[in-house]
Amino acid sequence: MHTFTQHIQYMTEDVQTTGHLTHLSDLVLSGNHESAFAHVDATTKRFNNSITKGHDLSLKADGGMSVIVGKDRGGDHFVSYKSGKERHYNHDSIARTGKQHMIDTLSPLLSGAGKMKGLKSGTAFQADVLHTPEHSDSTHTPNTISYKTSHPNNLSIAVHGQFAVAGDSITRTSNVPDLSQLKGEGVHTPNLHVHKKMNMNLSKDRHHDINQHMSDARRSMGSEGTAEFAQSLPQNKKFSTMIQAYSNNSARTDGKVSVDGLRTFMQGHVEKRKVSDGLRTKELESHTNLINDNEHHFTNMLNAHNSLTSVTNEVSNSLRNNASNFSLTPKGNKHYSEHEGLVSSLEGHTPVKFVRRGEQGFSRANKASGEERFGSTP
DSSP states (O other): OOOSSOOOOEEOSSBEEOOOOEEGGGGGGGTOHHHHHHHHHHHHHHHTTOOOTTEEEEEEOOOSSEEEEEEOTTSOEEEEETTSSSEEOSHHHHHTTOOHHHHHHHHHHHHHHTTOTTOOTTEEEEEEEEEOTTOOSSEEOSSSSOEEOSSTTSEEEEEEEEEEEETTEEEEEESSOOGGGGOBTTEEOOOOBOOGGGOOOOOHHHHHHHHHHHHHHHHHHTSTTHHHHHHHGGGSHHHHHHHHHHHHHHHHTTSOOOHHHHHHHHHHHHHTSOSOHHHHHHHHHHHHHHHHHTHHHHHHHHHHHHHHHHHHHHHHHHHHHTGGGSSSOBOOOSSOOSOOEEEEEETTSOOEEEEOOSTTSHHHHHHHHHHHHHSSOO
16 A cells, blocks of 8 residues: 655666656646646547547546556566566565565465466556455545445456566556456456546536636746746756645645745745755755746746646546546545546656645645554655
8 A cells, every 4th residue: 555655756777667647737837838738738628529649538546556567578477566676476576575565465466467368478567456355345445535346356456557578678658558458357457548438528617717727827827938937947956846845735735826835835845954054044045036036937837837726626626527437436535535636648748647736635635644544744
């Protein structure tokens, strides 16, 4: 099961799997607002059954442990935790990890892999485990969201990527995995893909509101010099880390960002840094000067961020109204009562997630759930 720590993207020359996804609105913070606009355009078209070339939209399941299951070119089944870097070909190898949560999850997964008769050599799939065959209750809660159990006493995994395996290399080949390869007795793989037959129906009023928010975002980022400034910001790594932390914090609180809020957060963020007093003072002065000298650009960027957050929440509302279109069905609990969100993948652009932010958002619920289970915050 997930700890309270977010997954990060793991990428080397040998292993290429995806963990942490970017919130749509956070693309603004690195000057990638045009990618955000493209994702919104493709996603709203998909809701109304118009497909953009190179675009895929899928449900973001709130699963437990992130895993890899596959078959190497020699025809041997393997499983892995998260990245696929360390493969386990037998139960003894899993046992040697000495970690009970790994054993409890990866051993049933390896047994399930042997039942996947269509799994092709040189192919692997990335997934989040929903429940193992020992689960027989009517609901399951792999992380924060509770789901109705449609296949009790089955291995149930939410698959969200397909990969080619060659030696030690694992390379993503598709965001729309071929689930037929994973069919097998006692194995359940809900289809997360948003396809034409779903008829998601973005209402006229909601489409109008999204267009208004997009117009506001384009106007903000179209102000003279703002786009160029945003694109240069990642060069200041310390500041970029801080402003991303501010956005993450806002996702768990009221969902809104502002220059005044950034200044307040910056003060606390720098004060918590484990550096010398001199370096802390220097960093605080540098951040303050950057904000003061470019307040107009930061105002525009954060206004655009808020507009894209409003778009995300509108898309989340549509998803909530169409939750029954998916075979994976949320069953409300005290923390959250709807799907986590959607993942948009568009050729030539960074994949993003449409996940509700703010007081009614998933991040806030996930924080509360994590504190209840682990007694700490991320």
